Amino acid sequence: MESKLNEQEEKLIHEFHIETIPTAIVDGQTLKVDVVSGATVTSEAIIAAVEDCITQAGADVANFK
Numbered sequence: 139m140e141s142k143l144n145e146q147e148e149k150l151i152h153e154f155h156i157e158t159i160p161t162a163i164v165d166g167q168t169l170k171v172d173v174v175s176g177a178t179v180t181s182e183a184i185i186a187a188v189e190d191c192i193t194q195a196g197a198d199v200a201n202f203k
Contacts, residue, residue, distance in 0.1 A: 143176070151174075151177050152177055152180045154177075155174055155177045155180050155181055155184070156180065156184065159171055159181055159185065160184060160188065163185070163188055168202055168203070169188065169189055169192075169199070169202045169203050170203060171185065
């Protein structure tokens with residue numbers, strides 16, 4: 139039996155990751171943070187956005203991977 143999340147549950151998962159992934163990046167000073175199942179696209183989008191910010195700031199992204 140396949141379990142499906144309702145819209146509210148999905149929203150809560152994404153909101154949680156919108157807060158926790160940037161915190162993990164800053165705390166660890168790395169882009170190597172866990173991508174969470176169920177919010178993979180959101181997680182990867184946040185990481186890509188931070189990577190773009192690092193590039194725009196003139197830093198070497200390789201130092202954060």
